[in-house]
Amino acid sequence: MTMVDQTQVKEGVDQDTVDAVREVGGAYKYGWETEIEMEYAPKGLTPDIVRLISQKNEEPQWMTDWRLAAYERWLQKEEPDWAMVDYPEIDFQDQYYYARPKSMEVKPKSLDEVDPKLLATYEKLGIPLKEQMILAGVEGAEAVPAEGRKVAVDAVFDSVSVGTTFQAELKKAGVIFCSISEAIREHPELVRKYLGSVVPVSDNFYATLNSAVFSDGSFVYVPPGVRCPMELSTYFRINAENTGQFERTLIIADKGSYVSYLEGCTAPARDIAQLHAAVVEIIVEEDAEVKYSTVQNWFPGDENGKGGIYNFVTKRADCRGDRSKVMWTQVETGSAVTWKYPSCILRGDDSQGEFYSIAIANNHQQADTGTKMVHLGKNTKSRIVSKGISAGVAQNTYRGLVSMHPKARDSRNYTQCDSLLIGDKCGAHTVPYIEVKNNSSRVEHEATTSKVDDDQLFYCRSRGMDEEEAVALVVNGFCKDVLQALPMEFAMEAQQLVAISLEGSVG
Amino acid sequence: MALPEQKQSATDTRLAGLALPTGGWIESNRREALGRVTSMGLPQRRDEYWKYTRPDMLLDAAAPQAALLESGESPVFDEIDSLKVVFVDGVFDAEASDDLSLDNVTIERLADIGASDIHWAKSLYGELEAAGQKPVERPFAALNTAFASDGIVIHVTGRPSKPISLVYRHESESSDAIMHHLLRVESGAELTLLETGPAAARFNHCTEVDIADGGTLHHVRAQGRDHERKAVTHMFARLGQESVFKSFTLTVNGVLTRNECVIELTGDDAIAHVAGACVGDGEFHHDDTVFITHDAVNCESRQVFKKVLRNGATGVFQGKILVKAGAQKTDGYQISQSLLLDGDSQFLAKPELEIYADDVACSHGSTSGAIDEEALFYLRSRGVPESTATDLLTLAFLAEAVDEIENKQLAEDIVTRLENWLARRR
Numbered sequence: 001m002t003m004v005d006q007t008q009v010k011e012g013v014d015q016d017t018v019d020a021v022r023e024v025g026g027a028y029k030y031g032w033e034t035e036i037e038m039e040y041a042p043k044g045l046t047p048d049i050v051r052l053i054s055q056k057n058e059e060p061q062w063m064t065d066w067r068l069a070a071y072e073r074w075l076q077k078e079e080p081d082w083a084m085v086d087y088p089e090i091d092f093q094d095q096y097y098y099a100r101p102k103s104m105e106v107k108p109k110s111l112d113e114v115d116p117k118l119l120a121t122y123e124k125l126g127i128p129l130k131e132q133m134i135l136a137g138v139e140g141a142e143a144v145p146a147e148g149r150k151v152a153v154d155a156v157f158d159s160v161s162v163g164t165t166f167q168a169e170l171k172k173a174g175v176i177f178c179s180i181s182e183a184i185r186e187h188p189e190l191v192r193k194y195l196g197s198v199v200p201v202s203d204n205f206y207a208t209l210n211s212a213v214f215s216d217g218s219f220v221y222v223p224p225g226v227r228c229p230m231e232l233s234t235y236f237r238i239n240a241e242n243t244g245q246f247e248r249t250l251i252i253a254d255k256g257s258y259v260s261y262l263e264g265c266t267a268p269a270r271d272i273a274q275l276h277a278a279v280v281e282i283i284v285e286e287d288a289e290v291k292y293s294t295v296q297n298w299f300p301g302d303e304n305g306k307g308g309i310y311n312f313v314t315k316r317a318d319c320r321g322d323r324s325k326v327m328w329t330q331v332e333t334g335s336a337v338t339w340k341y342p343s344c345i346l347r348g349d350d351s352q353g354e355f356y357s358i359a360i361a362n363n364h365q366q367a368d369t370g371t372k373m374v375h376l377g378k379n380t381k382s383r384i385v386s387k388g389i390s391a392g393v394a395q396n397t398y399r400g401l402v403s404m405h406p407k408a409r410d411s412r413n414y415t416q417c418d419s420l421l422i423g424d425k426c427g428a429h430t431v432p433y434i435e436v437k438n439n440s441s442r443v444e445h446e447a448t449t450s451k452v453d454d455d456q457l458f459y460c461r462s463r464g465m466d467e468e469e470a471v472a473l474v475v476n477g478f479c480k481d482v483l484q485a486l487p488m489e490f491a492m493e494a495q496q497l498v499a500i501s502l503e504g505s506v507g
Numbered sequence: 508m509a510l511p512e513q514k515q516s517a518t519d520t521r522l523a524g525l526a527l528p529t530g531g532w533i534e535s536n537r538r539e540a541l542g543r544v545t546s547m548g549l550p551q552r553r554d555e556y557w558k559y560t561r562p563d564m565l566l567d568a569a570a571p572q573a574a575l576l577e578s579g580e581s582p583v584f585d586e587i588d589s590l591k592v593v594f595v596d597g598v599f600d601a602e603a604s605d606d607l608s609l610d611n612v613t614i615e616r617l618a619d620i621g622a623s624d625i626h627w628a629k630s631l632y633g634e635l636e637a638a639g640q641k642p643v644e645r646p647f648a649a650l651n652t653a654f655a656s657d658g659i660v661i662h663v664t665g666r667p668s669k670p671i672s673l674v675y676r677h678e679s680e681s682s683d684a685i686m687h688h689l690l691r692v693e694s695g696a697e698l699t700l701l702e703t704g705p706a707a708a709r710f711n712h713c714t715e716v717d718i719a720d721g722g723t724l725h726h727v728r729a730q731g732r733d734h735e736r737k738a739v740t741h742m743f744a745r746l747g748q749e750s751v752f753k754s755f756t757l758t759v760n761g762v763l764t765r766n767e768c769v770i771e772l773t774g775d776d777a778i779a780h781v782a783g784a785c786v787g788d789g790e791f792h793h794d795d796t797v798f799i800t801h802d803a804v805n806c807e808s809r810q811v812f813k814k815v816l817r818n819g820a821t822g823v824f825q826g827k828i829l830v831k832a833g834a835q836k837t838d839g840y841q842i843s844q845s846l847l848l849d850g851d852s853q854f855l856a857k858p859e860l861e862i863y864a865d866d867v868a869c870s871h872g873s874t875s876g877a878i879d880e881e882a883l884f885y886l887r888s889r890g891v892p893e894s895t896a897t898d899l900l901t902l903a904f905l906a907e908a909v910d911e912i913e914n915k916q917l918a919e920d921i922v923t924r925l926e927n928w929l930a931r932r933r
Contacts, residue, residue, distance in 0.1 A: 082555065319822065354811075409850075419860075421862065421865035421867065424835070424865045424866070425832070426830065426863075426865070427861070427863045428860070428862050429860060430858075430861075432858060433857050434855070434875070435853070435854075436845070436847070436853060436874055437853040438850050439877040441871070441876070442875070442876040443874060444874045445856075445871075445872060446872045447870060447872070448870040449860055449867060449870070450867070450869075451865040451866055462580075
């Protein structure tokens with residue numbers, strides 16, 4: 001029985017209200033499919049497929065060789081099994097590794113030339129690919145001040161980048177924002193220098209796979225001293241069936257620069273699980289700062305655990321320069337299986353890493369996520385705030401590492417990870433690793449697990465809220481620390497998502 | 508399934524030096540345990556559960572040499588009126604021990620219980636150890652069950668008038684002791700069990716404790732100062748309804764100590780507290796590994812572990828609270844803290860929660876750092892010399908763990924030991 005029905009019985013609410021609630025709290029909103037003619041590479045993974053992807057992207061030989069070397073390494077690697085996730089064995093030969101809309105065969109020169117069907121897709125997702133004052137990913141944008149903010153978008157559809165907005169304006173500021181395939185062609189010196197320098201080719205099973213077959217993704221370079229004039233954003237959409245998406249993102253913030261980057265993703269609702277294995281590398285030079293925010297809303301599978309995205313992601317930031325700073329913020333509400341640990345290597349002295357996370361697992365979802373803070377430089381600081389929410393029969397695990405190396409004198413870490421359980425069939429787990437190898441650093445770790453407080457619920461209910469609304473409010477309160485760290489657009493979306501993800505979990 | 512080659516060969520090497528004691532009903536329990544060892548294999552460096560502690564020294568066929576401790580100190584708890592049971596290098600010493608008769612309790616040697624056909628321990632020997640192999644394998648405990656050469660078997664039926672004190676003496680530089688104790692605390696019965704002293708050059712120690720509904724066991728242990736000793740100990744406890752289990756361990760030095768404590772709360776309203784204080788120097792490596800399973804309603808568990816480390820010492824804490832589905836109203840608390848007195852020491856921790864019930868309050872905390880400069884400054888500004896101030900703050904740091912001991916006299920003995928250690932290092 002869904003909550004909406006229950007409300008009706010309990011409160012005798014009129015039908016309009018029930019419909020309105022259903023509208024807002026409707027299940028996965030982005031489960032529709034774009035009917036578009038696609039072009040696929042043959043199923044399976046072989047050196048030929050790797051070469052084909054490289055050729056489709058018109059890559060130079062060094063890139064092809066790099067991929068092939070990764071493929072060879074991947075064959076030697078074993079799939080990790082230490083995470084608290086359980087899913088049927090993945091047949092890596094029963095997947096498409098490359099799918100692009102036919103209309104993208106000849107690269108459109110500008111957004112005007114892009115297939116209207118693709119543009120309509122993004123319009124429907126709330127990400128219009130137009131150069132105007134847009135608010136990425138926000139529904140009900142009228143609620144925010146009219147002046148808005150500029151956000152440049154790189155839209156990735158299955159294996160290819162459809163288009164990137166505001167490129168010209170960004171270029172004036174010296175910022176390069178384009179698809180990674182374009183960057184490989186146009187800026188090989190930068191790509192060659194940095195690609196694989198943060199997440200080495202053989203880092204882990206999925207990263208190695210990604211290195212061999214990544215088809216597209218975003219590239220950002222912010223030159224020294226430049227504060228990126230607008231927020232950058234990439235929107236990933238999986239549309240094709242049986243197709244894995246393997247995107248690669250490379251962000252370089254040169255000395256004294258600043259950039260805020262947003263990432264969003266959705267996929268159609270299908271019965272068969274789909275694979276997504278991304279790699280994100282961030283290089284932060286002296287005095288530079290990068291903010292990376294994600295709202296991960298891949299299709300989570302239906303309420304019986306059928307379908308959904310298997311999300312195996314390697315994200316890592318290397319704070320190379322002194323006083324560099326990186327901030328990861330993630331709202332993980334989608335995916336059937338999540339395996340994701342955005343990390344910070346705090347190499348430069350006085351560098352800082354922050355990780356704010358909300359992970360919500362409902363129904364049959366399984367999330368194993370967290371972060372690694374590796375303190376190498378002196379006087380480095382890190383902060384971890386993780387909020388895990390489990391409902392239905394879902395399993396939610398925080399897994400993290402804080403490591404203070406002997407030379408990381410006078411460093412500091414504060415970790416807080418809280419779990420909230422809604423219902424008695426789900427699980428919440430915490431697996432932190434703490435390694436302190438010098439005595440001038442301080443490490444503090446706190447974790448709690450609890451259920452939604454009855455008194456708080458009662459209070460909300462006594463003010464006329466229905467139970468579902470009350471839970472959403474309490475949960476939003478629980479997530480407050482993280483929601484506050486998000487850029488405004490994302491914060492609004494995240495708040496709505498929190499409510500939607502928990503739909504049907506009460507009662 | 509065949510074991511990986513390296514694991515197989517390490518297991519073969521260790522087993523080669525051991526002979527399974529034969530005879531009596533206990534032999535079949537031992538053979539089952541041996542089966543567990545051979546199917547699991549002994550731990551290797553790359554095993555996740557041994558991530559922070561190298562099992563190498565425990566795998567050698569013969570015990571590595573360990574110098575005897577020359578100390579003027581009298582054994583801890585010597586002043587306490589108790590029934591003393593003495594083991595020398597892991598072997599029961601009747602002459603040095605008190606007469607084994609005490610009110611409300613039956614005390615026997617492990618070596619003697621196998622002879623009779625009917626014995627209450629028959630179903631317990633190896634049972635809790637076997638149950639404790641899931642979800643995490645503890646091969647050294649199974650090895651212990653198979654090969655234990657001595658130990659004590661205690662059946663508590665009421666409230667004995669004094670504690671039982673197990674005293675371990677180390678007299679041979681290459682002794683390799685495997686000792687297994689069994690305890691059953693009957694409904695409403697209560698016992699205080701003390702353990703003290705350096706046991707052997709290499710010591711594998713396993714205790715199985717079965718506490719019936721309403722039973723209580725207080726356990727206070729002081730692991731010795733013999734610096735070169737290597738020890739791996741396991742304490743398996745099963746708690747019935749409204750039963751109480753409180754255990755405290757003091758560890759002073761030792762190149763390798765791994766204390767595993769595996770507790771299962773099977774009856775409603777049971778209480779389990781495990782605490783540890785350790786102070787270590789130099790080569791010191793100390794590992795507290797705790798696994799508490801809540802499988803009943805309204806139980807309480809507490810883990811309090813404090814480590815003071817200096818001169819390159821390493822402290823490890825792996826603690827887990829597992830709350831099974833249906834174990835509602837669980838109150839689980841865990842704290843692990845280290846005080847690093849210099850830059851060479853390290854603290855490695857993995858405090859875990861795994862929870863499948865929603866009406867619970869579980870928390871864990873873990874911190875690591877140096878002496879609080881401000882507190883030190885405050886004391887010095889009041890005229891306290893720096894070394895004394897450091898000692899005071901160190902003792903204050905350890906106090907939360909020592910406070911877990913209910914018996915004040917025992918707690919004072921422990922504090923005295925800690926003060927001695929601090930005094931020695933000056």
